[in-house]
Amino acid sequence: MTRAAHDTEVARTTPIVRATLAQAAMELRLLVRSAESLLVTLGIPLGVLVFFSVVDVLPTGDRSPVAFLVPGVLAISVVATGLVAVAIQTAFERKYAVLKRLGGTPLTRGAFLIAKGLSVAALLLVQTVLVVVVAVAGLGWQPGGGLLLAPLLVLLGALTSTALGLLLAGTLRAEATLAATNGLFLVLLVISGVTFEAEALPAPLAALGALLPMGALRNALDTALSGEGLAVEATLVLVAWGLAAVVVGSRRFRWEP
């Protein structure tokens, strides 16, 4: 290799940190740009929290509605952003050849995935803070503990949800992803014990809900925020979903339309 060619290649190395941060900022702007997406990611969780705290119509057990609702609403936020919003956004990026085009830039797949994760994390931070502020300041919620554990569980839930969202986006057609995630989200809202006690459901449905990511995250957060430490079983369910999504996704994900 000539000196000039060598210098060219050195000068051409990819500024990986700058590229990843710029990508994450773009992903975040796109996440909050569409009104439909914001309705799902911010509107639904906050709406559920405020409405059902104030209007006590649902079976929430012997606790105050807000104490029951906070873990569930956090789980809704995580799934809405990590799974629903990421899946739909990424599915259409694939459909419109954005992913293919990015494959022709120096942005690596690893940097791309990290950027997606960072954008989800940033939006979730805002959502979590909003939920907690509204619950504490507006609805008189006092956590029973888990101030260190709960954020870690939110992070784990976000990783699992994002992996599942990417799996759907990379394997289904965009329209199918849109339908599947919205349908799945509605089903999860009903069977995960996030808005009302799962005990009000038929037992098999409640059991199923606890084995799906939203219910597992809700249960783990509930245990942590009640000051009862780590709910091992629910946490393992989350980890298993995340690992399964990563394993299947890394084999099946298609970048091209």
Next chain:
Amino acid sequence: MPEAAIDAAAPSGTAIAVRGLTKRYDGLVAVAGLDLEVAIGETMALLGPNGAGKTTTVECCMGYRIPDEGTVRVLGHDPRRDRAVLAPRTGLMLQEGGVYPHAYPEEVLRLFAAYYRAPRDPEELLQRVGLTGSRRTRFRDLSGGQKQRLSLALALVGRPDVLYLDEPTTGLDVAARRSTWELIEELQADGVTVVLTTHLLDEAEQLADRVAIIDRGRLIAQGTLSELTRAEHPRVTFAARPGLELASLSSALAVPVTEPSAGQYLVDADNEPELLVRLSAWLADRGERLEHLHTGTSSLEDVFLRLTTDDVEVAP
């Protein structure tokens, strides 16, 4: 460093070397044993009917597709294995899409600029492709031509050494096509290697140093424009008063002259200076006026149509 060995193996001056490339999709052969070589700084037009294998060939060069057989080397590198080396030096324009539907031209250009160590100024590029007025229009709301021009700007922002343009001016109006050509000509002057797929013959004539005509996955002709067109019947045509004395003229020029239509004459010979002198002298001796003279070659269109004539599906 490993790249050194790879680069040393590359013949100097070759940007892209494709050897025996074969690619099938579900058993259908898209490219069948294609050989292609593009020199550094050269513009190569891949010309062929739709479905000829042009895009597949480019996508193998980009590393998007794994060849079933054969090898592809770009700047001496394997496009898939050495993506980290090639991607920063490569620019790309897909046929369509490739941009976030809800993103603005300005922010996408800035985003892409962030991928490269020393990018071009996004603002300058936005001006060059005439999108300053649409800088805050969502991509999906841009016109087809504006989308094309943004795609071109995105291909250029990293100052590529090798540029792939897949149908760069399809759907552009005449003015936008001209300004796109100007932009590409500037890159050519800077020594950028350009691979251009097109089915527009005038685009190939305008931009390409060499043309490769591809049909049904095979390379059926390759060369400079003058090489390709000279391989056709060399000829000189001229217009004059109808009914010139052909026998006398043919013997004066020592080559056959015909009058295919009234007043249109065809001299079946190459464009030699001597021939034109004799033609002029013969006409002058008889006081005949030369109305129109066309020397040399048939057009690229003639070549293309003859070579791909079996399945004529040439876009206008």
